Amino acid sequence: xxxxxxxxxxxxxxxxxxxxxxxxxxxxxxxxxxxxxxxxxxxxxxxxxxxxxxxxxxxxxxxxxxxxxxxxxxxxxxxxxxxxxxxxxxxxxxxxxxxxxxxxxxxxxxxxxxxxxxxxxxxxxxxxxxxxxxxxxxxxx
Amino acid sequence: xxxxxxxxxxxxxxxxxxxxxxxxxxxxxxxxxxxxxxxxxxxxxxxxxxxxxxxxxxxxxxxxxxxxxxxxxxxxxxxxxxxxxxxxxxxxxxxxxxxx
Numbered sequence: 001x002x003x004x005x006x007x008x009x010x011x012x013x014x015x016x017x018x019x020x021x022x023x024x025x026x027x028x029x030x031x032x033x034x035x036x037x038x039x040x041x042x043x044x045x046x047x048x049x050x051x052x053x054x055x056x057x058x059x060x061x062x063x064x065x066x067x068x069x070x071x072x073x074x075x076x077x078x079x080x081x082x083x084x085x086x087x088x089x090x091x092x093x094x095x096x097x098x099x100x101x102x103x104x105x106x107x108x109x110x111x112x113x114x115x116x117x118x119x120x121x122x123x124x125x126x127x128x129x130x131x132x133x134x135x136x137x138x139x140x141x
Numbered sequence: 142x143x144x145x146x147x148x149x150x151x152x153x154x155x156x157x158x159x160x161x162x163x164x165x166x167x168x169x170x171x172x173x174x175x176x177x178x179x180x181x182x183x184x185x186x187x188x189x190x191x192x193x194x195x196x197x198x199x200x201x202x203x204x205x206x207x208x209x210x211x212x213x214x215x216x217x218x219x220x221x222x223x224x225x226x227x228x229x230x231x232x233x234x235x236x237x238x239x240x241x
Contacts, residue, residue: 007169013176056153060146067149072157079154098151130147 001034002027044081044132046139053078061137082129089113090125097122 006026013022046054052074059067067075079099083091096102096110097118107118 003165003169007172010172010176015176019173019176056150060150064145067153069156072153075150075153076157079150094151099155101155126144126147130144133147133150 002030005030044085044136046136049078049081049136050074053081057133057136060133082132085132086125086128090121090128093118093121094125094129 006023009026013019046057049057052071056067056071056074056078059071083094086094092111093107093113096107097104102110104115104118107113108115111118113121
């Protein structure tokens with residue numbers, strides 16, 4: 001996204017400042033805008049999802065079978081959406097524990113968090129993700 | 142939504158590799174290089190501006206120095222003439238007294 005913004009605004013680069021400074025300023029502004037937009041609209045709507053992601057939500061609500069391999073990418077994108085609603089520490093734990101498949105012991109060594117803290121954060125994060133998923137499934141129906 | 146459903150979702154997501162292409166947009170590097178070259182030329186222009194400013198500043202300093210020197214010379218000239226007049230007045234007074 002930052003690269004695209006830089007590309008779109010290249011004609012606005014005056015050359016009076018070094019290119020690196022200009023690029024870093026755009027990167028910082030883009031990140032701040034993203035944080036601000038998350039703060040303004042903290043809810044994930046069913047309409048925000050792609051068709052594939054919507055299909056994954058429907059599949060989760062209606063079926064108990066494992067998701068098909070062709071749904072894996074959409075599942076990943078859906079999880080990325082859900083992770084956006086977590087605190088950074090919870091996001092990190094979910095990423096390491098479930099997406100990267102690391103053990104609690106490994107996460108303890110990587111992050112320095114206590115075992116109990118990791119489990120508590122994972123539990124809370126899962127609760128939040130379940131709430132968001134339920135909302136998505138409800139808004140669809 | 143149950144825990145099992147979330148586990149299914151996370152399990153499927155974990156299987157998917159993050160294959161988002163990390164590539165620069167087409168033509169991006171070319172435009173950046175072109176701008177970088179422009180920037181280098183711009184640096185040359187900036188150097189010329191700097192040199193011009195230095196020259197102007199030096200010229201202003203020279204003018205100020207000349208004006209200061211002229212003023213100082215003028216003032217010390219007055220002192221010389223003033224001391225010469227005083228000497229003449231004193232000499233005249235002495236001569237008057239001697240004549241009396």
